[in-house]
Structure formats: structure tokens, C-alpha cells
Amino acid sequence: xxxxxxxxxxxxxxxxxxxxxxxxxxxxxxxxxxxxxxxxxxxxxxxxxxxxxxxxxxxxxxxxxxxxxxxxxxxxxxxxxxxxxxxxxxxxxxxxxxxxxxxxxxxxxxxxxxxxxxxxxxxxxxxxxxxxxxxxxxx
Amino acid sequence: xxxxxxxxxxxxxxxxxxxxxxxxxxxxxxxxxxxxxxxxxxxxxxxxxxxxxxxxxxxxxxxxxxxxxxxxxxxxxxxxxxxxxxxxxxxxxxxxxxxxxxxxxxxxxxxxxxxxxxxxxxxxxxxxxxxxxxxxxxx
DNA sequence: CCGAGACGGTTCGTGGTACAAACTAATTAG
DNA sequence: CTAATTAGTTTGTACCACGAACCGTCTCGG
Numbered sequence: 001x002x003x004x005x006x007x008x009x010x011x012x013x014x015x016x017x018x019x020x021x022x023x024x025x026x027x028x029x030x031x032x033x034x035x036x037x038x039x040x041x042x043x044x045x046x047x048x049x050x051x052x053x054x055x056x057x058x059x060x061x062x063x064x065x066x067x068x069x070x071x072x073x074x075x076x077x078x079x080x081x082x083x084x085x086x087x088x089x090x091x092x093x094x095x096x097x098x099x100x101x102x103x104x105x106x107x108x109x110x111x112x113x114x115x116x117x118x119x120x121x122x123x124x125x126x127x128x129x130x131x132x133x134x135x136x137x138x139x
Numbered sequence: 140x141x142x143x144x145x146x147x148x149x150x151x152x153x154x155x156x157x158x159x160x161x162x163x164x165x166x167x168x169x170x171x172x173x174x175x176x177x178x179x180x181x182x183x184x185x186x187x188x189x190x191x192x193x194x195x196x197x198x199x200x201x202x203x204x205x206x207x208x209x210x211x212x213x214x215x216x217x218x219x220x221x222x223x224x225x226x227x228x229x230x231x232x233x234x235x236x237x238x239x240x241x242x243x244x245x246x247x248x249x250x251x252x253x254x255x256x257x258x259x260x261x262x263x264x265x266x267x268x269x270x271x272x273x274x275x276x277x278x
Numbered sequence: 279c280c281g282a283g284a285c286g287g288t289t290c291g292t293g294g295t296a297c298a299a300a301c302t303a304a305t306t307a308g
Numbered sequence: 309c310t311a312a313t314t315a316g317t318t319t320g321t322a323c324c325a326c327g328a329a330c331c332g333t334c335t336c337g338g
Binding site: 003004005006007009010011012013014015016017018019021056106107110111113114115116117121122124125126128129130131132133135136 | 142143144145146148149150151152153155156157158160195245246249250252253254255256260261263264265267268269270271272274275
């Protein structure tokens with residue numbers, strides 16, 4: 001296989017990014033998964049199940065995740081009248097605040113990581129990454 | 140910040156790679172962290188503490204990690220005569236087999252993800268990723 | 279040389295994460 | 309109107325991670 005270098009580079013890069021994410025989350029006493037959840041809830045008010053689908057988690061895992069976030073006031077459960085089985089998950093102001101702050105710190109961290117790259121290279125990297133991402137979604 | 144796109148692209152790409160890693164690990168009933176450990180042990184026979192440093196884990200976490208891997212016959216504890224406090228962690232043949240297989244599957248997965256990129260672009264992506272990685276190590 | 283402290287690992291207690299299986303309440307299908 | 313399905317919760321198990329307390333083993337200063 002010629003592309004061992006690519007494999008290594010992408011693996012290491014992913015750890016770099018994930019570690020940054022985890023470190024920033026930890027700064028606010030959040031886990032990676034909680035941060036991801038808040039990120040989703042910034043733009044959506046999904047059902048438990050939809051949330052689970054977004055995060056790739058079992059419904060029982062979602063129950064616990066939402067429980068803990070709710071206990072900390074980051075999230076609320078909203079019952080629905082139409083179908084009384086389903087409950088929506090909604091982010092609170094406090095959760096939104098945390099999410100925004102984490103996102104900002106993360107952006108800053110990535111900016112620092114890529115500061116040595118000239119703007120053209122940054123654009124190229126963005127474009128290539130996006131090509132890989134869209135390629136992964138089509139099949 | 141102009142580079143929101145870069146931030147998003149790198150974050151998503153990292154999840155793509157990590158999910159692939161986790162999925163492949165899970166196929167062999169391994170966790171991501173166990174896979175990382177085996178990957179390290181392929182080329183090293185470190186002390187508990189060194190292993191912890193490589194993985195960024197507390198020594199108490201390493202004890203448990205090695206316990207579980209040892210129970211499954213992937214790893215052994217090797218006492219040292221020179222300093223009877225330290226114990227080395229050594230990969231077993233079975234562990235090596237699993238690590239090799241996982242690495243192969245991962246490489247294949249990445250190859251599939253990047254199959255749509257022409258070779259030149261793959262090389263560019265590798266080079267850019269490596270620039271970011273080395274940049275992160277120097278400070 | 280020997281006792282105080284440093285060091286490497288383990289153990290224990292706590293809490294987050296994840297799943298599967300069993301369960302409840304509500305809805306929908308036949 | 310009953311039977312099957314669906315959304316979510318609960319329970320039990322296992323992993324992961326940490327800090328604090330602990331046990332042997334070294335090492336160093338006096």
C-alpha cells in the first residue's frame with residue numbers, strides 16, 4: 001500500500017483535533033459527547049431518538065446523557081402534546097452559553113494549529129477535507 | 140473569524156476518522172484506547188508509566204487497561220530485575236495479530252474514503268496534514 | 279549504613295459512557 | 309377493540325478515567 005503516509009497523517013490529525021476538543025470540553029467540565037450534544041442542540045430541538053441517531057447512540061444511552069445534562073441545567077425535556085410518548089430535548093440558555101464558548105475556544109485552537117499555514121494552503125486543506133467528508137456521505 | 144470552514148472541516152474529518160477507528164476496533168471487541176495501546180506495543184515494550192505518558196493517561200488508568208488486556212491474552216506484564224518496582228508491558232502474539240489486522244482494516248477504510256481524490260490531491264492532503272501535525276509538536 | 283523521602287504500581291471509590299434486555303405508557307393497525 | 313408497534317425509561321454489566329490512599333522498592337543524605 002503506497003498510502004501508508006496518508007493513513008498515518010489522517011489518524012494523527014484526528015487525534016490532534018479530538019484531543020483539543022476533549023481538552024476544551026474538560027475545561028468546562030464537559031465530556032466530548034456532551035459537547036457534541038450541545039452543538040447539535042444549538043440548531044435543533046430533536047426527539048430523544050433523533051438525538052440518538054445524530055450521535056450514533058442507543059436510546060438508553062441518550063436517556064442517561066440527557067439526565068446528566070439536565071441535572072446540570074444545560075438541557076430540558078419538553079413533552080409534546082401531539083404524541084405524548086415523544087419528548088423533545090431543548091438546550092437552555094446556560095447550555096447555549098457553554099456551547100458557544102466551547103466553540104469559540106475550539107476555533108481559536110484550530111486557528112493556532114494552522115497558523116503556520118499560508119492562507120492558500122488553509123483553503124486547500126479545507127477543500128480537500130470537505131471532499132473526503134462528502135465522499136463519505138454519498139455511499 | 141474567516142476560517143470557520145476550516146474548523147468545521149477538520150472537526151468533521153476527525154470524527155470521520157475516529158468513528159472508523161472505533162468501528163473497526165469494535166469489530167474485534169476492542170475499544171479505541173485498547174487499539175491505541177496495542178499499536179504502541181507493536182514497536183515498544185514500555186514501563187506502565189511510559190505507556191501512560193504515551194496515551195496521556197493516569198497510572199491508575201493504565202493498571203486497569205493492562206489488567207483487561209492481559210485477561211484477554213493480548214498483553215503480558217514483564218517484571219524487571221534491575222528495578223523491581225517497574226514492570227514492562229509486552230504484546231503477545233495474539234495481541235500483535237489483532238493489532239496488525241486492525242491496522243490493515245483501518246488503512247483500507249482510509250483508502251476507500253480517499254479513493255475519490257486523485258493521487259496528487261492525496262499527496263497534498265498528506266503533506267498539509269503533516270505540516271499541521273509537526274506545527275503542533277514544536278511549541 | 280540506615281532512615282526519610284521519592285518513586286512505580288495497585289487498589290478503592292466515584293462518576294461518565296455504552297449497550298442489551300425487560301418494562302411502561304401511548305399510538306396505530308387490523 | 310385487541311394486537312402489534314413505538315418512544316422512552318430502568319436495570320444490570322462492563323469499560324474508561326481520575327484522585328487518594330496504600331505498599332514495596334529504591335536512593336540519598338547524614
